[in-house]
Amino acid sequence: MNEEWGKALGLVLLIGLAPRLVRSAYDGFIIGAFIGLGFQVFEDVLYVYNGAAQQYGVDQFGTSLQIFLIRGAAGIVSHALFSAIFCAGLMWVLGRTRGERNVLRGVLTMLMAMFFHFAWDDMAALGGGGYATAVLPFVIAAVELTALFYVLRHAARQERLWTRALLTPELATDAIDPPLLDAVSGLGKDRRAYRKHLHSRRTARHLLEAASDLARELARAGGTESPGVTHARNELHRLRGTAIRG
16 A cells, blocks of 8 residues: 555645646556656665675675566566556546546556556465465466556547547548548557458558647647648648559
8 A cells, every 4th residue: 555655646746846747647658657766766776785685795796687687587576567457547536637537447446456466466365375366366367467457558548539639620631531540549459450441551550649649749730730730741641642543
């Protein structure tokens, strides 16, 4: 409990420093992941140092390497994951974006992150020794990753809506077409359908990146024209022309 709330204070600090930039659950998800990663790196260095100091400094390299490999392998389902989930839940509770506040979902998400942290720290006791203890880390990791992508999908909903709102007027400029709009503002299944529609994964990737760049430039320009918007739009016209000829 104390570690997740302690790491979340970093998000609260950033909200205070940049209240107009840190707004959505997706912001909380990404910032939380980086806060957790920073905490994790610091903790790993401390563990390596303590490991090297054990047994009066005998076999420092071997002990440090063992801790480094174990902590590195478990890193993807450790603090970065816990904090990403927890901070996304905190942003749902705060509701800094209109229509995004969901206190129940936020509280449950935060509790889920704390439960994952508890399960990871105490898996030896939960496994009870033997075969179960060896299998439990993989089971917990699979459940955590499933929950991570579930939270990410819901946290990014507001960003998908913003992207669609920014790019819908571009249908009139022919910079994008409806299938590309659906793909760049949709879910993974929409992007897979778009790749199948173009029969080219490489072309679809370039078009999706260019459409995302146009949405970013439009957001920076407040929906008005700017050199960046013009460049991004022209790049999309060029890529779409290449795609059509191909």
